[in-house]
Amino acid sequence: MNGPFVSLCSEITRTDALALMDWLEDECVTRYLSDSRHVSRFIEQVLGRVRLPILTPLFNQGGRFFMAYDRHDARVGFVRLVRTGADCEMVLVIGNRNDWGRRLGAAAIREAMKLAFLDMRAERLIARIHPDNVRSLKAFERCGFLPDSHTPALTSYALTSARYRQRLRGSPASHGAGIQITEIDKDRLGRLLAFVQDPAAFELEHEIERAIVVDPGEVPGDVVTMNSRALLQLDDETLEVTLVYPEDADCRAGKLSVCSGIGTAILGYRAGDALDWRMPDRTRHIRIEKVLYQPEATGHFHL
The missing domain is CATH 3.40.630.30 (Gcn5-related N-acetyltransferase (GNAT))
Known part of the structure; x- marks a missing residue:
């Protein structure tokens, strides 16, 4: 950062x-x-x-x-x-x-x-x-x-x-700082991008393009992958979020779409990483405090 x-x-x-x-x-x-x-x-x-x-x-x-x-x-x-x-x-x-x-x-x-x-x-x-x-x-x-x-x-x-x-x-x-994405997530997100109408979707495409692609069984357990739950420091606020596909998004339940600003921002980062990300109104300062749950770490490769 x-x-x-x-x-x-x-x-x-x-x-x-x-x-x-x-x-x-x-x-x-x-x-x-x-x-x-x-x-x-x-x-x-x-x-x-x-x-x-x-x-x-x-x-x-x-x-x-x-x-x-x-x-x-x-x-x-x-x-x-x-x-x-x-x-x-x-x-x-x-x-x-x-x-x-x-x-x-x-x-x-x-x-x-x-x-x-x-x-x-x-x-x-x-x-x-x-x-x-x-x-x-x-x-x-x-x-x-x-x-x-x-x-x-x-x-x-x-x-x-x-x-x-x-x-x-x-x-x-x-x-930007190095990020990692699993082969399965990259394939699913690539297919998602073909149908997303959000004008900001190019940001997600950029992150996918620049990510280091790893085997799902070899991704470190503190990396934010799809359907991971993480504890974030967002400016001065602490919040718990789950990174999900757009159809599963529910802001009230802390489920953030990967196509949202914060969702795209945290994809592929590890616990301890900090980054700046421009939202429509201002720049937000984000730190990944802890990955509380990662599907790959528990063998849930189907998520």
Whole structure:
């Protein structure tokens, strides 16, 4: 939980827009951002003519726009994803100079990759970077992007969906703390994803893709598998939950669907693990205190 953490939120408020304006007035921030003047004028026009507190639809015209937050829910930047045919192009800005060097850029790139490939189903993700923007070039290279084309003004980097998934499976720890999932759970959850209509289901797909797959008989007894019961510390609250399939969910009985925010978050983690997970309204801090019951540990492989 001590590594860099960034979450992307699609809801854009007037307060967000004012923060963007401040960032775009900093010459060091906009130096390599080719359309900064256009973006700044757009935001100024929006704030001048629209009095609504929520500006999400306006910011998502022609693409998808996300504010980036750290684990303390402080705004640190923004990401824009624009779909062009089968490809998707990313624009990333870490807006506060005090946040530079915290590896938040790479964390934001990984979150944008998840959205582009698992939610938007892009075949390629492209980033066009000024050749002198060494910090950004290194961040994209660390995330698996490869040089695609080059001009004196811009260097294009690209990552394919196939390479992204290969890297998820080959180096899962680079996309978060390592988690484990049994072969049976992976098969069942894979079939579940084919029918789930929840827009946030791509988060579960990401966790399944990056998990280390183990034999049900060899999974450690303190790992949260499907139908496990665990004691959690959720921010300042202690609660007991059972991780279940959507049809068995019952919040009043503590049965959390694996497709819910907390349900997806705890899948595959072990007792003692701690993680941050963005819910719709804020980031929650979760610790797995104890696994009280695990089907595999008692030979209940049919659950």
